[in-house]
Amino acid sequence: MPIRIQTADFDVSAELAQLRMENPKVGAIVSFVGTVRDLNDGHSISQMELEHYPGMTEKALETIITQAQTRWDIADALVIHRVGPLLPLDQIVLVAVTSAHRGEAFKACEYIIDYLKTEAPLWKKEQTPEGAHWVDARDSDDTALTKWQL
Structure with a gap:
């Protein structure tokens, strides 16, 4: 289960090609790419700074992926x-999630991003014309988790 926290950009195509080549039984790859918007809650965003808790962030992501692997038949x-x-x-x-079939991959990918948004120790600070401010968790992100609770 590859997990990387990094400052450098990533090449989506290269990452998906590498993931696909690791298992010939893979029939589906589902991916999500999140990007920085220039507007949030009506405020112009000139920059966003993301901070994390080294070690703890990776551990939280490992837990989220492991939970997805126990719920759905995914390869990686x-x-x-x-x-x-x-x-x-x-x-x-x-x-990105690989599996033999698309349904499992779609569900697991959505689950991972929903939990990442709320459970991983990552913090966002936005720079706006009004100054810098930390971004609170969205109610919609918390609501998204309810569909995954057993």
């Missing part, structure tokens, strides 16, 4: 999350 999962200063249009996160 990849999470790459960037930290540091980012500009609008920059890639933030890649979540």
Whole structure:
């Protein structure tokens, strides 16, 4: 289960090709790429800074992926999350899931990103014309988790 927290950008195509080549039984790859928007809650965003808790962030992501693997028949999962200063249009996160069939991969990918948004120790600070501020968790992200609770 590859998990990387990094400042450098990533090449989605290369990452998916590598993931696909690791298992000839893979029939589906589902991916999600999150990017920096230039507007959030009506405020212009000139920059976003992402911080994390080294070691703890990776452990939380491992737990989320392991939970997805126990719920769905997936071959593998990849999470790459960037930290540091980012500009609008920059890639933030890649979540990719492989499985024999698309249904399992879609569900697991959505599950991983939903839990990553709320459970991983990552913090966002946005730079706006009004100044910098930390971004609180969205109610919609918390609501998204309810569909996964058993």
